[in-house]
Amino acid sequence: MTRVGVVGATGYAGAELVRILAGHPDVDITTLISRQYAGHRFADIYPSMAGVVDLRCDPLSLDHLTDRTDVVFTALPHKIPMSIVPELVAAGKKVVDLSADFRFKNASTYERYYEPHTASNLLEKAVYGLSEIYADEIRRALIIGNPGCYPTSLLLPLIPLVRNKLLQPDTIIADAKSGVSGAGRSLSLTSHYCEVEASFKAYKVAEHRHNPEMEEILSREAGISVEFTFVPHLVPMSRGMLTTIYVTVEDGVGIEQIRATLKGFYAASPFIRLCAAERTPDTRDVRGSNYCDIGIRMDTRTNRLILISAIDNLVKGAAGQAVQNMNIMLGLDETAGLTTVPYPV
Ligand SMILES: NC(=O)c1ccc[n+]([C@@H]2O[C@H](COP(=O)([O-])OP(=O)(O)OC[C@H]3O[C@@H](n4cnc5c(N)ncnc54)[C@H](OP(=O)(O)O)[C@@H]3O)[C@@H](O)[C@H]2O)c1
Numbered sequence: 641m642t643r644v645g646v647v648g649a650t651g652y653a654g655a656e657l658v659r660i661l662a663g664h665p666d667v668d669i670t671t672l673i674s675r676q677y678a679g680h681r682f683a684d685i686y687p688s689m690a691g692v693v694d695l696r697c698d699p700l701s702l703d704h705l706t707d708r709t710d711v712v713f714t715a716l717p718h719k720i721p722m723s724i725v726p727e728l729v730a731a732g733k734k735v736v737d738l739s740a741d742f743r744f745k746n747a748s749t750y751e752r753y754y755e756p757h758t759a760s761n762l763l764e765k766a767v768y769g770l771s772e773i774y775a776d777e778i779r780r781a782l783i784i785g786n787p788g789c790y791p792t793s794l795l796l797p798l799i800p801l802v803r804n805k806l807l808q809p810d811t812i813i814a815d816a817k818s819g820v821s822g823a824g825r826s827l828s829l830t831s832h833y834c835e836v837e838a839s840f841k842a843y844k845v846a847e848h849r850h851n852p853e854m855e856e857i858l859s860r861e862a863g864i865s866v867e868f869t870f871v872p873h874l875v876p877m878s879r880g881m882l883t884t885i886y887v888t889v890e891d892g893v894g895i896e897q898i899r900a901t902l903k904g905f906y907a908a909s910p911f912i913r914l915c916a917a918e919r920t921p922d923t924r925d926v927r928g929s930n931y932c933d934i935g936i937r938m939d940t941r942t943n944r945l946i947l948i949s950a951i952d953n954l955v956k957g958a959a960g961q962a963v964q965n966m967n968i969m970l971g972l973d974e975t976a977g978l979t980t981v982p983y984p985v
Contacts, residue, residue, distance in 0.1 A: 641666060641667060641668045642668070643670040643708060644667045644669055644670065644710070644711045644712070644966070645671040645672070645673065645709040645712050646658055646661070646672050646713045647700065647705070647713065647714045647716060647724070648673065648674070648715035648716040648720075648738075649672035649673060649674055649682065650674045650677050650682075650685050650697065651715055651716075651824055651826075653824075653954060653959055654713075654959075656955065656958060656959035657713050657715060658682065659688075659689070661963065661977065664963065666970075666972050666977075667977070670709055671695070671709065672693075672697050673699070673700050674698075675699065675700065677697045678697050678698060679696060679697065681694075681695070682695050685697075700724075702727050705724075706727075706733060709733060712728050712735050713735075713959075713962055713966075714735060714737045714739065715958075715959070716738075716739055718739040718740045718754055719754070721741040722741040722757060722759040723758060725737060725742070725759060726759050726762060729762065729783060734782055734783075734970075735783050735784065736769065736786055737784065738959070738962055740754055740788065741785070742762065742763065742783050743766075743785035743786075743788070743853050747760035747763055749852050749856060766784065767781035767783070769785060770791075770796070770857070770961075771961055771965055771968060772796065772909045773795070773799050779969065784962070784965045786958070786965060787853070788850045789818065789822055789881055789951070789954075790816050790818070790848065790870075790881070791850050792932070792956055792957050792961060793816060793881050793882075793883040793957065794814055794854055794870075794883050794885060794949070795857055796932050796934065797885060797902070797947040798812070798858065798885060798887075799857075799861050800901055800902055800906070801902070802858060802861045802862050803861055804901050805890065806889055806890055806893045806897065806901060807887050807889055807893075807945070808890060809858060809862045809866040810867070811868075811886075811887050811888040812866070812885060812887045813885070814868065814869070814870050814883060814886070815842075815871040815873065816871075816881060817875045817881065817883075818872060819875060819877040819879040819953055821878050821879045821954055823874075830874075836876045838876060839876060840876070841873060841874055842871050842872065842873045843874055846869055846870065848872050851868075854870065855868070879927065879954050880924070880951075881951050881953040882921065882949070883949045884946065884947070885946070886945075886946055888945070889943060889944075895936060895937075895938040895945070898936055898938070898945060899917075899936055902934065910974065911956065911975075912932050912934065913933045914936070915936075919935065920937070920948050921933035921935045921948050921950035923950045923952070924982075924983070925950065925982055926955075926982055927952055927983055928952060928955065928982055929955060929956075929980050930955050930956050930961065930963075930964060930975075930978045931951070931982065932956050933949065933950045934947065934948070936948075960978055963976075964978060
């Protein structure tokens with residue numbers, strides 16, 4: 641059994657990691673780290689874990705972590721992982737970081753949108769953990785920069801088509817709608833019940849920090865600098881993400897070629913489901929699961945392709961993909977611990 645620890649276990653992404661890892665056949669959760677809940681039983685913080693997870697939270701100590709783990713998940717606000725990951729890697733641990741700290745190859749891009757980077761020497765070694773796209777690199781990696789939820793929902797439909805030069809990347813416009821858990825568990829006015837219930841709004845229009853992350857990856861895939869318009873929205877549901885992408889196709893490209901390309905690319909990818917032609921994805925159909933459902937439509941009047949994806953922001957958008965990456969790193973079945981069947985209603 642592989643020994644795993646979760647740092648930031650009591651946050652929404654961390655708790656989702658605990659949920660998934662508790663049902664994983666090949667790992668033992670050996671430590672759950674929290675500042676404010678150190679000493680508390682995890683199941684007292686999340687009663688759904690009663691009888692399932694019998695651990696108390698530990699305070700953060702790097703000696704304790706390196707003694708007790710083979711793999712560490714860091715589910716912390718950005719800036720904190722880069723202060724602890726170097727020591728974990730030096731001790732031979734594999735790390736899957738859910739923050740933005742190890743997602744960028746270009747430290748100056750990270751620094752423009754986040755903080756000065758204190759472990760930029762590790763960025764070259766870190767692998768962007770979009771499991772279906774970078775599995776070969778993930779297999780050999782010691783550090784995974786797990787993608788953001790918006791980038792996961794947007795890059796999975798786009799990358800196969802960009803790689804095959806079927807799209808005009810500079811025409812991409814995307815909007816995405818996220819459930820409120822995407823903002824994390826800590827209290828903030830914008831996620832209060834009365835602020836979000838029965839309401840639907842855009843935020844950080846064309847200035848969300850996931851935009852440069854997506855542009856860095858799309859530019860690498862397209863072989864040219866790609867910039868595009870991205871507008872995130874907040875919807876009154878606890879989890880789920882629906883992304884709609886509008887893009888002009890290259891001359892002569894039709895919907896059948898788009899569908900065949902995505903179908904071929906994802907033929908061996910158990911978590912990617914292409915919707916039948918008449919159906920569009922629904923967040924309800926992926927809730928609690930690691931699936932990414934993709935719908936494909938063509939507006940033939942404007943020659944514009946419309947791609948729609950649905951994921952659970954906490955699973956394929958965070959903890960599920962993190963576990964999928966661990967599975968790939970350890971040479972386990974990619975789906976181990978991730979075979980939860982979504983709710984039918
Ligand atoms: N929520 C999502 O849908 C989602 C999706 C993709 C990626 N992510 C990323 O995952 C990470 C965690 O997000 P989240 O939504 O789970 O946030 P969250 O609910 O606010 O949880 C953050 C966790 O970090 C711990 N923490 C906070 N400040 C800390 C500090 N200064 N030192 C040590 N520990 C600290 C918190 O617990 P204690 O205070 O008890 O230690 C908590 O366990 C973020 O980087 C986020 O961008 C989240």
